[in-house]
Amino acid sequence: MFRFPIKWIPSPVVLDHHIKVWTGSDSFVTYYLNSLKIAVISSAGAVFLAAIAAYGFSNIQFPGRNILFLFYLSMMLIPPQILFVPKFLMFDWMGIYNTHWALILPNLFTIYGVFMIRQFFLSIPIDISESAMIDGAGHFKIFFRMMLPLAKPVLATFAVIDFSWHWNDYEHALVFSFTPDCKDMDIESKLLQGELLFVRSHGDNHYPAQVKHPMTSIA
Template sequence: MNFAKLDKLKLVNTIVLGMISIFFLVPLIWMLSTSFKYESDVLVYPIEWIPTSINVVNNFKAVWMADIPFYLFYYNSIKLAGIMTLFTILISSMAAFSFSMLHFKGKNLVFFLMITLMIIPEQSTLVPRFILIRWLGLYNTHEALILMGMFSIYFTFLIRQYMISIEHDYMEAAKIDGANYFTIYWKIILPLCKPILATVGIIKFIWTWNDYQNPLIFLLDRKLYPITMGIQLFQDDYADNYAVIMMASVSAIIPLVLVFIILQKRVINGISLGGVKG
C-alpha cells in the first residue's frame, strides 16, 4: 500500500515538474519560432508556434552577412570563453590541490581569507579594476578580460570540496614511487576530478559567454566586442525587426547548448558520485 502511494506521489511530482518545465521553455520556443518567421507574422494573434511561412534564409543572411560583423563577435566570444575557461580550470584546480592535499603553515587562515572575499560584490571592485587595467596598459584589450577572469574563488572552493573526498592513499602511494607534487596533481588527482572539472567548465563557459558588464566597461573597439555586445548592436539597428533579433539570439545560444550536450554526461556522473560519497 505504501509503495502504491509512493508511486502515485512520484507520478504527480513528475506531472507537476513537467508542466513547470514547459512553462519555462515557452520563451525559448517562441524565440526559436520567431527566428523562422517573416516580421509581419511575429506579432500575429493567436501565436503561430509553427510558422506557416518560413523566412529563415533571409533572417540568417541579415545576421551573418549584413554590415554588423556577427561572425567576428562570435569568434571573440569563443576566444574569450575558451581561454578563460581553460585558465580557470587550471589555476583553480592547482589552488584547490594545495588547499586540500598539501599541508603548510597558515593554510586554513589563507583559505578562510580567500573565502571571505566571496562576500564582496563584483560591482564594488569595478573602479579599482578599471584603474589597475588602465595602469597596466591593457584597457580596450581582450587580455584585460582574460586577466580578470582567469581565477575564481568560487570554483577553487568547489574543486577543493571535491578533492577532499579523494582518498589520500593515492597521494601517499605516488610519493613512495618517487612522484613529485606536480606529477601527483597532473597524473593522479586531475583524472579523478574529471566530473567536477566538467561542471566547472560548463558553468565558467556559460558565465563568460553571457558576460555583458565587463566588455561594456573595459572594451571600446567594436572589433573586440563579444556576442553579448553584438546582440546589443543588433537591437539598436533592428529595433523593429524581432525576427532578425531572435535569429541572432538563437545563433548566440548554440555554443552553450553544444558545450552542455558534450559535457553533460560527466556533470551527471559528478552529481551521482557526489551523492554516493555524501
C-alpha cells in the same frame, strides 16, 4: 510577432535578416569568434589554475591553511560591480584596456572553482598521495600523474559551468571593450536588439538571441 490574430507562417517568407547579420559590414562572425576565444581561453586557464590552488589547499600542509582558505572564500562576498573602477584603472595602466586580455585575465582566477575542485580532492583518500611520496614522488608528479586524472569528472563539470559564465558575461564586456574587433556576441546582440526595437516584421529583433544561445544550450 506583433500581429493579432497570430499568423504562424509569415508571408512572404524571407531570410534577409539572417543573411545580413552574418555577411553584412558588421558581421556577427567576428563577435562570435571573439566570444568563443574569450570563453575557451578563460575557462581553460581557470580550470588549470583552480586545480593547482585546490591541490595546495587540500593536500599540502602549511600553517594557517584553513584560515587562509576561509579568507579566500570570503572574497566571494564582494560584489563584482564594486571592482569595475579599480579594474578599469589597472587595465588602462597596463595598456590592455579594450583588448581581449582585459576580459580574459580577470576570469582566470575563480574562487568557486577552487572550492569545487578542493572538495573533490578532499574526497580522495590521503593514503594514495602518501604512498606516492614514500615511493619518491613529489607534489608536482602527484598532481599531474595522479590527482588530475582522478579529478576528470569535476574538472569537466567546472569547465562547462565556467564556459557558460564567460560566454554570457555581459557586464565585463560592456565596461572593458568598445571597438568592433574587441566586442563579443553579448554586446553586439544587445546593440542590435536596441537598433531593431521598433522593427515589427518577421521577429528581426529576436534573431541575435537565436544565434547567441545555441553554444550555451550545448554546454
